[in-house]
Amino acid sequence: MTSTEIRIGEDLRVSRLGFGAMHLPTEPGPARRRSLAVVRRAVELGVTLIDTAHLYGGGANEELLAEALHPYPAELLITTKVGVARSGPSGEWRLDGRPSVLRDQVDQALRRLRVERIELLQLHRIDPQTPLADQLGTLRELRTEGKVGRIGLSEVTVEELRQARRIVDVASVQNRYNVLDREHEPVLAACEAAGIAFLPWRTVAWGESGARAEVAAVADELGATSTQVALAWLLGRSPVIVPIPGTARIDHLDENLAAQRLHLTPAHRDRLDRLPGPA
Template identity: 50%
Template sequence: MQTSPTFPATFKLGGDLAINRLGFGAMRITGPQIWGPPEDRPAMLALLRRAVELGVNFIDTADMYGPFTSEELIGEALAPYPTDVVVGTKGGLVRFGPWADFLNDATPQHLHDALDGSLRRLHLERIDLYQLHRIDPRLPAEKSFEFLAEAQRQGRVRHLGLSEVTVDEIKHAQQYFTVASVQNRYSLFEREAEPVLDYCREQGIAFIPWFPIGGGQEIGQSGLQRVADRHQASERQVALSWLLHHAPNILLIPGTSSIGHLEENMRAAELRLTAEDMQELDAVSQ
């Protein structure tokens, strides 16, 4: 059986940062409902350090996670950072309680304050990847883009990215700065963002799926289980591996608060799916 041809182990974020394509999403290291401190802070610090030990060199977070808790834990656990570790964070969303809705605030003043806070909590002088968490519908998008471009010129951020955007919105942002990454919801079971993924691949932009296994709701599909059985792997590992094989610009950031689940997720990078496997999984997703 022929192996799927698109499986590079790394991707050059922004053209210059070599990233292992299986990273870590740090949303779940906070308290319940992504609010407040974790119940076991030392365990979350150990989880972050274990991720780096396993070869993770890209960690994704946001100032909203906690809020602020995820960034604080990353800074405490890993600073001063190993030279190859890249932390990407996001600003532009706010929330005022564990059950409250997410609210947009991508005004230049808020982004200025958010970026200052992220730099301080992460113990960094420059953030390697800073992403606009959402375009704010209350103001012209160019106001946010102009602030981000200026922050990059000032050396406060190295690369800039976007989250939950359309192709047209990426093109708009590209008039102000080079878009290094796009972070949209996408998985084997949720492929509405396929046109965005295609555009990012053409442009050399990293595509970072959030909810990369769709929350796990679709685990148990017969086709997925058959492929997992053939590789003596879990269905979660196969769903992650499908993403790595599907497009070479995909960077994965599965999140967890368990070292056991972290280690299971990392083994997904060892799977080599065949063309037959990919066809069967594509049928599942359709």
């Protein structure tokens, strides 16, 4: 039986299964209304961590969450990410960790989310063109100023995590990771050793491979779906993991959250642990 909560930092407790808001349509009309309903349903079902980012619609995703949920329940954590901006010569999205950009995006997020402090702010990617000390130093200053509560990273290596921890306390890491894609296994191990929350994104990545067939076979034996098996595997993989599956459909949301009640036997888990990545 996996725990139903996890601690981020020293004092912030959230549900073991979060929600990724990236896929929610934000344009006016029926699709937006469905997005609002999905987010509200997630909170009704006990989700207390929702992940968004400045990149998702240039802040439109943050505005959607505020419309759906503000004033927020006391236990709800909305975490956002900064460090990707429309700053190329043609206005394309690119990594941009300059202090002025990070500060501006945080200020925008505070306004859009209608909060005075972002309890967990993650650096979306490390900008190789800006010194890491400048990027994380800016986030540390924002924390000192009271605009940020905790600082996290996204898509980092073990070495980058080590370097970052010399500069600032790291509360979370958000890397791509699932039962068929374990490239960041060393990062997960480093997070577990340090008590850092690990928020895998792309929690389900199905490809046409024998590995997927094995997941489907386990699901059939348990009377579940492959998605539920993949999420249950993540929940049992490490006590620091907080999966953040995303969807724009309530039926898929219900399916995802039901994975918390799925019990993988040791035999099932062993079969999944031994799976190779996609062919």
